[in-house]
Amino acid sequence: xxxxxxxxxxxxxxxxxxxxxxxxxxxxxxxxxxxxxxxxxxxxxxxxxxxxxxxxxxxxxxxxxxxxxxxxxxxxxxxxxxxxxxxxxxxxxxxxxxxxxxxxxxxxxxxxxxxxxxxxxxxxxxxxxxxxxxxxxxxxxxxxxxxxxxxxxxxxxxxxxxxxxxxxxxxxxxxxxxxxxxxxxxxxxxxxxxxxxxxxxxxxxxxxxxxxxxxxxxxxxxxxxxxxxxxxxxxxxxxxxxxxxxxxxxxxxxxxxxxxxxxxxxxxxxxxxxxxxxxxxxxxxxxxxxxxxxxxxxxxxxxxxxxxxxxxxxxxxxxxxxxxxxxxxxxxxxxx
Amino acid sequence: xxxxxxxxxxxxxxxxxxxxxxxxxxxxxxxxxxxxxxxxxxxxxxxxxxxxxxxxxxxxxxxxxxxxxxxxxxxxxxxxxxxxxxxxxxxxxxxxxxxxxxxxxxxxxxxxxxxxxxxxxxxxxxxxxxxxxxxxxxxxxxxxxxxxxxxxxxxxxxxxxxxxxxxxxxxxxxxxxxxxxxxxxxxxxxxxxxxxxxxxxxxxxxxxxxxxxxxxxxxxxxxxxxxxxxxxxxxxxxxxxxxxxxxxxxxxxxxxxxxxxxxxxxxxxxxxxxxxxxxxxxxxxxxxxxxxxxxxxxxxxxxxxxxxxxxxxxxxxxxxx
Ligand SMILES: Nc1ncnc2c1ncn2[C@@H]1O[C@H](COP(=O)(O)OP(=O)(O)OP(=O)(O)O)[C@@H](O)[C@H]1O
Ligand SMILES: [Mg+2]
Numbered sequence: 222x223x224x225x226x227x228x229x230x231x232x233x234x235x236x237x238x239x240x241x242x243x244x245x246x247x248x249x250x251x252x253x254x255x256x257x258x259x260x261x262x263x264x265x266x267x268x269x270x271x272x273x274x275x276x277x278x279x280x281x282x283x284x285x286x287x288x289x290x291x292x293x294x295x296x297x298x299x300x301x302x303x304x305x306x307x308x309x310x311x312x313x314x315x316x317x318x319x320x321x322x323x324x325x326x327x328x329x330x331x332x333x334x335x336x337x338x339x340x341x342x343x344x345x346x347x348x349x350x351x352x353x354x355x356x357x358x359x360x361x362x363x364x365x366x367x368x369x370x371x372x373x374x375x376x377x378x379x380x381x382x383x384x385x386x387x388x389x390x391x392x393x394x395x396x397x398x399x400x401x402x403x404x405x406x407x408x409x410x411x412x413x414x415x416x417x418x419x420x421x422x423x424x425x426x427x428x429x430x431x432x433x434x435x436x437x438x439x440x441x442x443x444x445x446x447x448x449x450x451x452x453x454x455x456x457x458x459x460x461x462x463x464x465x466x467x468x469x470x471x472x473x474x475x476x477x478x479x480x481x482x483x484x485x486x487x488x489x490x491x492x493x494x495x496x497x498x499x500x501x502x503x504x505x506x507x508x509x510x511x512x513x514x515x516x517x518x519x520x521x522x523x524x525x526x527x528x529x530x531x532x533x534x535x536x537x538x539x540x541x542x543x544x545x546x547x548x549x550x551x552x553x554x555x556x557x
Numbered sequence: 558x559x560x561x562x563x564x565x566x567x568x569x570x571x572x573x574x575x576x577x578x579x580x581x582x583x584x585x586x587x588x589x590x591x592x593x594x595x596x597x598x599x600x601x602x603x604x605x606x607x608x609x610x611x612x613x614x615x616x617x618x619x620x621x622x623x624x625x626x627x628x629x630x631x632x633x634x635x636x637x638x639x640x641x642x643x644x645x646x647x648x649x650x651x652x653x654x655x656x657x658x659x660x661x662x663x664x665x666x667x668x669x670x671x672x673x674x675x676x677x678x679x680x681x682x683x684x685x686x687x688x689x690x691x692x693x694x695x696x697x698x699x700x701x702x703x704x705x706x707x708x709x710x711x712x713x714x715x716x717x718x719x720x721x722x723x724x725x726x727x728x729x730x731x732x733x734x735x736x737x738x739x740x741x742x743x744x745x746x747x748x749x750x751x752x753x754x755x756x757x758x759x760x761x762x763x764x765x766x767x768x769x770x771x772x773x774x775x776x777x778x779x780x781x782x783x784x785x786x787x788x789x790x791x792x793x794x795x796x797x798x799x800x801x802x803x804x805x806x807x808x809x810x811x812x813x814x815x816x817x818x819x820x821x822x823x824x825x826x827x828x829x830x831x832x833x834x835x836x837x838x839x840x841x842x843x844x845x846x847x848x849x850x851x852x853x854x855x856x857x858x859x860x861x862x863x864x865x866x867x868x869x870x871x872x873x874x875x876x877x878x
Contacts, residue, residue, distance in 0.1 A: 460641055
């Protein structure tokens with residue numbers, strides 16, 4: 222097990238270097254100059270412009286800039302935002318809880334609906350329910366997030382007026398962040414209605430972000446269950462006289478979960494990708510929106526640092542998923 | 558009164574009649590062998606007795622009486638209370654019949670918990686006792702093993718332990734040794750017979766192997782294409798088979814072929830969904846078929862020489878063993 226973790230960790234370093242290289246190159250490939258974007262319409266005289274460039278180190282050869290950046294990263298220094306002059310790490314961790322909160326809710330939504338739907342579809346294979354679930358999953362999977370988000374906003378916020386359009390909580394409420402998670406903070410604040418408001422703000426983004434994972438999980442659960450339901454040990458479970466819910470929900474599901482867990486882990490990366498779009502649609506003040514804004518402003522250090530930290534998070538989560546996988550699959554746990 | 562009495566059992570999958578008008582009975586403490594080629598409906602018939610035929614299978618019977626109780630009228634829950642408790646079954650593939658995600662101990666105690674309740678401790682004690690009864694060394698340690706850590710023979714012993722956990726009155730063993738090494742086969746068979754005597758269970762032993770039946774069963778039912786074709790006390794059946802199919806099966810035994818250059822085989826295969834012959838189902842493959850065999854289905858004829866479904870049964874003096 223320890224060796225397994227160490228091997229996985231050793232892959233981290235080349236991955237890191239790859240991510241730094243990619244983000245560094247890509248943000249510079251987009252035309253545009255951060256200083257010009259910063260000063261906007263007013264313009265800047267060339268001398269001052271050159272001075273600012275030199276201050277930010279943008280006048281050096283690109284390779285030297287990269288080397289400077291990389292050595293900084295290796296010492297744990299991700300640099301400062303060109304725009305706000307704040308350390309990138311600080312900005313990231315101020316906004317990160319918002320993204321984590323949204324992602325966790327989206328994943329819970331996807332798992333809580335996807336696994337039961339997949340099980341039922343497999344058990345009632347070929348039924349109307351099965352066909353509806355699979356049809357909905359296919360639709361959900363192919364629905365562009367932007368389109369889907371706008372559709373829901375038009376219906377639930379526009380026509381029905383049930384949910385707010387943007388932000389994490391109504392502007393009526395203000396309290397100091399404790400954990401950074403709005404659901405918890407609003408609860409702790411004790412202000413009446415704050416928690417409810419936070420929940421109402423979360424619903425649509427959660428649904429939008431959770432739709433693709435939901436579709437993938439439902440399909441994977443269904444196909445894993447279909448495979449498992451024909452196994453001999455399921456017949457044995459029935460031969461013991463166990464009730465159907467126990468045969469399906471315990472003996473079969475436990476085995477079917479093994480591939481499903483893998484898929485859930487892979488969806489975490491997809492989730493962060495989707496968060497960028499979802500946060501932009503709903504003006505959700507999280508990492509996704511921050512990175513998009515930083516790209517617009519050509520805030521090189523923020524984009525590089527933000528993507529690097531997100532990539533690290535994804536890698537760590539995948540590692541954790543692999544560990545969980547080992548825990549629920551005895552055949553892996555005992556292999557040396 | 559027999560322990561299990563099946564009257565006219567049929568199981569169909571779509572148009573396929575996997576079991577076709579089967580009558581069968583077994584007494585308390587009896588060992589009944591069921592033989593027949595692959596596809597003759599042995600497993601399906603016994604799964605029907607267990608109540609394990611699932612959609613799209615359809616089970617019909619005039620009566621299935623177990624221990625004086627009519628099973629066909631029971632609701633699903635009442636039926637489940639018998640399954641795994643009073644009627645238990647073990648299967649052919651020990652390596653895949655146990656759930657890979659749970660320990661041996663869990664899988665044994667689960668049956669006890671469902672049918673007998675009791676405390677955690679009593680269940681654990683009983684599981685240990687069962688493991689040593691089925692000949693598993695170091696039961697304390699094995700309780701925490703997963704199936705993939707045990708050999709096929711050991712897993713089959715665990716399956717047996719699960720099956721006998723609630724002291725069933727009837728144990729159905731569906732080719733319990735087919736998937737095992739030859740040396741292990743004999744051990745498992747001996748174990749089953751030992752437990753059968755110790756617990757006073759009735760045992761149904763399904764097998765392809767006429768040799769196994771000869772050594773173990775008191776009575777033998779021969780099935781062909783879903784039907785019972787012959788049934789008789791084991792000794793008499795082996796010396797004087799009356800159905801040509803039984804005769805052909807016995808003839809194919811290697812032990813009986815020592816003085817012959819080649820083992821005789823039965824030409825053709827068991828008829829499936831689309832090639833069911835008219836008349837006697839065995840007639841296309843039968844060495845002694847006559848014109849009338851293709852016309853009408855022979856009825857079961859029962860007498861003091863067992864039961865046989867044949868228009869022209871072999872005479873006792875016709876075959877020497
Ligand atoms: N679930 C099922 N769906 C459709 N057909 C089935 C099903 N189970 C069994 N059958 C069919 O029923 C017939 C009898 O099968 P069964 O398994 O009882 O044969 P068997 O005598 O046990 O053979 P074997 O010695 O190979 O185990 C076969 O033709 C088989 O294909
Ligand atoms: Mg079989």
